[in-house]
Amino acid sequence: MSDGSYRRPRALSPLREHLRDTFWFAPTLALVLVCVLWWAADSLDALILDSLQEAGRYDDVHYLTGIAEDAKTIVTTISAAMMTFIGVVFSISLVAVQMAAGNFSPRVVRIFIRSRISKLTFSVFLATFLLSLLVLTAYDSESDPALVKSVPLVQSALTLLMVALSLLLFIAYVTQTLQLMKVGPVVERVTKESLHVLAKMPVQAAEGEPLAAEVARVNHQGRSGTLRDVHVARLVRIARRRGVVLRLIPRIGDFVVPGMPVIAVHGEPGHVPVRWALRSTVSVGVERTFHQDLGFGLRQLSDIALRALSPAVNDPTTAVQCLDRIVLFLAMVSNRPLGAVHHRDSKGVVRLVQDVPEWGDLVDLGFTEIRGCAVVSPQVSRRMVAGIDDLLRFVPAERREPLERHRALLVQAVERTVPEAAERAFALEPDRQGIG
Template sequence: MSRELRQRRPRALSPLREHLRDTFWFAPTTTLALAFLLWGAADTLDVALVEALRQNGDLEGIRHLMRVAEDARTIVTTVSAAMMTFIGVVFSISLVAVQMAAGNFTPRIVRIFIRSRISKLTFSVFLATFLLSLLVLTSYETEADPRDVMTVPVVQSALTVVMVLLSLVLFIAYVTQTLQLMKVGPVVERINKESLGEVARMPVQGPDGTPLAPEIARMSHQGHAGVLRDAHIARLVRVARRNGVVLRLIPRIGDYVVPGTPVLAVHGPRVPARSALRHSVSVGVERTFHQDLGFGLRQLSDIALRALSPAVNDPTTAVQCLDRIVEFLAAVAARPLGAVHHRDRKGAVRLVQNVPGWTDLVDLGLTEIRGCAAASPQVSRRMLAGIDDLLRLVPDERRAPLERHRGLLVQAVERTLPEAAERAFALRPDRQGIG
């Protein structure tokens, strides 16, 4: 197997990592535990420092540390009192901004805020600073005699000051990113980036034409109803290899499944134990980007449709969405679609995953926007330019759906605009819409 294919082999913890990224509790909880461990280490250093000075008979050094720590105590006390209020105000304002962005674009962009690393890091550091300040306050002793004092929280106080400075830096970065969520450009670019990331993780080797063995069994979904979010590719490939079979994922990622829906088909000599395939697919409330090739196009189309609605009437936003839709379709123009084959270390096909085909992706990206584009010359011109660019890129066998959408768009514009000059203007391809 080539080196490129080895690098693209699914990682065993990939689904777990993606599911944790879709939560907002994991990072702060982990950071609080780390903050407690960090305080324990700093407290140990403070005890060791006082003990070393006492063994050297340097009582004046201990007195100096006590004065420094007492000065720092004011800062630590202030931080512990103000940090939670600061956290509440900052995140209240941020959630309002996210709500406004969701109303202006699509509710699904809330996922961008939830998955944002800087958002989680900022919230985590804020909480860790608050916890650390409380723990440091418990280390201050009322004993003023340097001969009897056990610890002077100098290292702990310095660590708290460092955490406060880090919180300020992260606050600036966090506010900057939150403001970006209110701008359409960064939002659609983030959606497109995640979509292209899924394209890059797809196997680069298509079907080799070898027919599958006869189907001998199907395994049904036994859990709660919901959207098929992703499949544990590494586990399914491993189970199929051990049993000498090929597994086929029947529904597509993003399909809604109910108990009893066939999920896996087995092709080969024997049926794997159901226990070996437990938790091999994940069902949730809503779709995610992980393994879902069409979810990004769905979001871009939703944003464009809302922009073209009579209540909003923002064709420039629709053009920005079309820019990314064309980029995404260009990225998958030459890739194998319809059925993705996942292989084991020896190159044998072990899992066949049903993914959207080329026609499905073109229809998803263009159909609904095309229905609203006839009355907006800016959108119709950009869509025609995008389709023409794609026609120059795609193989001959993939030209048909693009030509169909081009013809339907031309017909819609001709029906909508009665004047010949207006029709000619609206049907002139332009990559900027109306540049």
């Protein structure tokens, strides 16, 4: 099989994804960069001042000193105001996260953590505050133009530019935060990330290639937790050097404990890679991530729908919106071979086999729990019937069984729960809007 459409994973992709799931990295990097920027601006100010003093242009020095003194008042005000702005941003973030966790699902909180606008806004605010403090230390109280050692004119202008950028980012941040407090943008973001994971997976042949005999297994060591991802590029490189094929035993998203086998080695007994090198490629964390987890998006959509259908919330329209995206995701994978992903080296040789959910697993994940609650809401049952019927129109014949099973179970549940024949017929009539 040709895998020319498969984009090989970049070496730092797991690290990049892990840093995106943190909130400390971007502000810390911004503080370091603003220190470098301030040093460059301070050097430029010193160069301008030295040039004027060497040329004897003391009137120009006096003029620039007056401008800098006027700017000092503004910089001082900025320094005091930025902490207030930072507190406002932090408060808005906490309220938005709390509302999202309560209204949608605790697992969507990661959307706010990974938000580029949130990180950029918080980082620029902190950087502006630090820059204003650094600029204030550069002011010189000397009044004699020939003895002035520092005129932070460039630094003051840079601070004003940072303030302007902060205001623009604050507008963008509030706009995005308000959007993410609505269910539509949240489920759309989850769907896009799910489809992004699918797009990164290599296209596989319909039938898996046979593997050589298993010669060794590598057990997990360290803390227990959820298998977040593996370093695919490193595993492929190790397997190519040793002339073996590696197989990931648990699925991404499985909970692993110390001593559990995580990697199997297939090939010659004398070519087994060093075990610690293989263990270092496995990343275990507290919760699942989108990086390589094909089913995590369906898990989140199902959770949001279930919370919406709970008696405390009773919001079937939200469940219908989730079903829209579940049907979309299943439609995207309906004709795609599933079950095992084969990662190849530069010569096209399979070096890593990774187990992924089968078609039936994804259908069960998307429909099972929602179906159990759909019997009390005709809006949801009608949308589910329409979604299943749409999928049945174009899925391959060998993939119809899980869909037909869920449709039959939904019909049985409604017939068993709803006593009136007219109500049952209404609840089982396909409608892509639920109750359009």
